[in-house]
Amino acid sequence: MSTPNTQGTALITxxxxxxxxxxxxxxxxRGFDLLLVARDQARLEALAGELRTKTSVKVEVLKADLTxxxxxxxxxxxxxxxxxxxxxxxxxxxxxxxxxxxxxxGEVDRLIQLNxxxxxxxxxxxxxxxxxxxxxxxxxxxxxxxxxxxxxxxxYAASKAYVLSLxxxxxxxxxxxxxQVQAVMPGATRTEIWERAGIDxxxxxxxxxxxxxxxxxxxxxxxxxxxxVTLPSxxxxxxxxxxVNARLALGPNLSLQHAAARYKTPGA
Numbered sequence: 001m002s003t004p005n006t007q008g009t010a011l012i013t014x015x016x017x018x019x020x021x022x023x024x025x026x027x028x029x030r031g032f033d034l035l036l037v038a039r040d041q042a043r044l045e046a047l048a049g050e051l052r053t054k055t056s057v058k059v060e061v062l063k064a065d066l067t068x069x070x071x072x073x074x075x076x077x078x079x080x081x082x083x084x085x086x087x088x089x090x091x092x093x094x095x096x097x098x099x100x101x102x103x104x105x106g107e108v109d110r111l112i113q114l115n116x117x118x119x120x121x122x123x124x125x126x127x128x129x130x131x132x133x134x135x136x137x138x139x140x141x142x143x144x145x146x147x148x149x150x151x152x153x154x155x156y157a158a159s160k161a162y163v164l165s166l167x168x169x170x171x172x173x174x175x176x177x178x179x180q181v182q183a184v185m186p187g188a189t190r191t192e193i194w195e196r197a198g199i200d201x202x203x204x205x206x207x208x209x210x211x212x213x214x215x216x217x218x219x220x221x222x223x224x225x226x227x228x229v230t231l232p233s234x235x236x237x238x239x240x241x242x243x244v245n246a247r248l249a250l251g252p253n254l255s256l257q258h259a260a261a262r263y264k265t266p267g268a
Contacts, residue, residue, distance in 0.1 A: 006031075007030060007031040007032045007033070007086065008032065008033070008084055008085060008086025008087065008135075009032060009033040009034065009035055009058075009082070009084045009085045009086060009087075010023075010024075010027045010032040010033070010034055010035070010085075010086070010087040010088075010089060011035040011037065011075075011078075011079065011085050011087070011088050011089065011126075012024055012027070012034065012035070012036055012037065012089040012091060013037045013038070013066060013075075013089065013090060013091050013092035013118075013122070014037075014038055014091040014092030014093065015034075015036035015037055015038050015044065015047065015091070016036070016038035016039075016040045016043035016044050016047060017038075017040075017043060017191070018189075018191030018193065018212055019091050019141060019186075019189065019191060019212055019215070019216060020036075020038070020089070020091040020092070021047055022212045022213050022215075022216040023089055023091065023216050023220075024036055024047060024051060025051065025054075026216055026217065026220055027087070027089075028051045028054070028055045028057045028059070029054075029055060031057065032057060032086075032087065033057045033058040033059070033060075033084070034048075034051065034057060034058070034059045034060065035060045035061075035062060035078075035085065036048060036059065036060070036061045036062065037061075037062045037063075037064050037066075037075065037092070038063070038064070038092070039063065039064070039065050040063075041061070041063040044061040044062075044063065045061055048060075048061050062075075066092050066113075066114050066118035067110050067113045067114050067118070072117075072118045072121050072122070073121075075122060075125070076121055076122065076124075076125035077125075079122060079125035079126045079128075079129055080125045080128050080129045081129070082129075083129070083133060085126075085129070085136075086130075086135060086136050086137065087136065087137045087138075087139065088122060088123065088126040088136075088137070088138045088139070089139045089141070090119045090122055090123060090138070090139065090140045090141060090163075091141045092114060092118065092119075093114055093115045093119075093141065093159075093193070094110065094111050094114055094115065094193065094196065095156050095193050095196070095199070096108070096111055096153050096155055096156045097153060097199050098153055098155075099153055099154070100153065100154040100155060103153075103155065108155050111155055111156065111159060112155070112159065115156075115159035115160070115162075115163070116159050116162050116163075119140065119163060119166075120166065123138055123140065123166065123170060126138050127170065127173075127174050127179065130174070130178070130179045131174050131177045131178070131179060133178075134177065134178035135178055135179075136178070136179050136180075137179065137180040137181070137182070137223070138167075138170065138179065138180070138181050138182070139181075139182045139183075139184060139219075139223065140163050140166065140167045140181075140182070140183050140184070141163070141184050141186070142160045142163040142164045142167065142183045142184060142185045143160040143163075143185055143186060143187075144185050144186065144187045144231065144233070145157045145160050145161075146160050146161035146164050146185075147185075149161065163183065164183050164185065164229070167181055167182070167183035167228070167229070168183070168228065168229075171228050175228075180223075180226065181228065182219075182222065182223050182227060182228060182229070182230060183228065183229050183230070184219040184222070184230050184232070185229060185230065185231045185232075186210065186215050186219075186232055186233075187208065187210060187231075187232070187233045188201065188204055188208050188209045188210065189209070189210050189211075189212050189215045190209055190210070190211055190212055191212055210232065210233065214232075215232050218230070218232035219232060
């Protein structure tokens with residue numbers, strides 16, 4: 001007779017390589033059963049085989065293209081109804097190296113569908129199921145680029161700013177209802193996403209690029225510490241706290257009956 005898994009199942013998108021595969025390894029070691037989602041069936045099966053050999057957890061693979069609305073809908077249904085799922089890792093995403101004025105709009109639409117639309121649909125479905133069961137966690141992989149959007153192309157930077165904002169707002173909605181929410185904001189991490197976007201990661205100073213396993217271990221340490229936002233490279237957490245406090249300090253002056261004096265017409 002098998003022993004029930006008290007951790008539950010982690011659903012990981014973009015699980016076939018990079019950050020998703022590293023999370024799969026670490027979560028399996030923590031005792032989570034896994035539902036691995038990606039487009040590459042062969043790589044998913046290879047990873048699942050490795051994890052079954054190393055651990056005693058159950059590993060299910062599901063080939064899905066999250067730019068296809070029907071595939072996203074099927075995952076939404078699974079998240080809403082499968083009570084064994086206790087963690088959603090929204091990791092699937094693509095990068096871009098094109099300025100908006102020169103961008104292929106088909107590629108832009110695909111990025112928005114994957115980085116924003118699919119992520120939002122899955123987070124909503126997970127939130128619904130987890131709140132109903134008073135148990136669960138949603139981890140969204142964002143990026144440090146919202147902190148310095150001027151240095152990156154417009155669409156990718158905006159998509160990751162959305163992920164950060166969604167996570168913060170979602171936490172305000174469900175964080176007190178038994179659901180843990182986390183945004184992970186990696187810097188440059190050694191994964192395949194760069195090559196797929198036509199970016200040479202080797203052109204970066206080596207001290208800027210983190211190994212994917214180290215990044216995921218740091219993100220999980222932040223998760224264990226119940227951080228809402230985890231920046232694996234940030235050595236002083238007080239720096240982030242100061243940033244958040246400075247933003248919140250703007251609150252009393254963001255919506256007022258009258259415009260600020262500096263915007264008034266002289267003599268008015």
